[in-house]
Amino acid sequence: MSEDTPKWKASGDWFDVCKCNIPCPCTFAQAPSYGDCEGILAYHIKNGHYGETPLDGLNVMMVGGFKGNIWAGEAKATMGFFFDERANEKQREALQMIFTGKAGGFMGELAKAFGEDRGTEFVPIKFEIANDLAYWSAEVPGKVVARGEALTGPMTPPGKRVQTLNAPGSETGPGTVATWGRAVADEVDAMGFKWDWKGRSSKHIPFDWTGP
Secondary structure (H helix, E strand, O other): OOOOOOOEEEEEEEEEEEOOOOOOHHHHOOOOOOOEEEEEEEEEEEEEEEOOEEOOOOEEEEEEEEEOOHHHOOOOEEEEEEEEOOOOHHHHHHHHHHHOOOOOHHHHHHHHHEEEEEEEEEEOOEEEEOOOOOEEEEEEOOOEEEEEEEOOOOOOOOOOOOEEEOOOOOOOOOOOEEEEEEEEEEEEEEOOEEEEOOOOEEEEEEEEEEEO
16 A cells, blocks of 8 residues: 555445355354355445545455455455446556555455456446345356345244344444345456356445555
8 A cells, every 4th residue: 555545435236155054154254154155245335535536336356266265364365357348548657556465455355365467347337226125136247146035934024134143253344234135246257267056155345444
């Protein structure tokens, strides 16, 4: 992080779909269900700026995998980054600075667990989320498809969501509310990653970050 990193803020919606069983143990700061995890991370910035550069409405997706408990310092994640092709030059620089951790804030801490970098692509990213969190989805056409539907069951009151408060392994930072879902699509064929883990874990957690 350089001394001329501007003040920045980004808040919005995050969700993932991954290889783990429901509920994903990583969110509870435990080892993954099968000892390793592969997943898609999707971010939609509702409100954000990087210095004078607005970031509202832009999307980011990451694909990656790791072995061991990432919160216990056992794992380094292999990551690939997809950034919204609608971003102009200044926005592209800002997104890369924030989401690779170079601009500090929460991602600066999380990026300490990043290992091999499979690269960066600027692509069309479709992001959709229900106002009532009944479903969430994101897609890089032809490369990445992620879709989750809210978890429910016989004891879930109608219209209510299955949620966890203050998860010890929250992927977007402390003090959050995680809404649990099931992955109805979790497919990647990009950056040397290839998988289809439909039917496994998904969850939505809002993010609200500042930096540096």
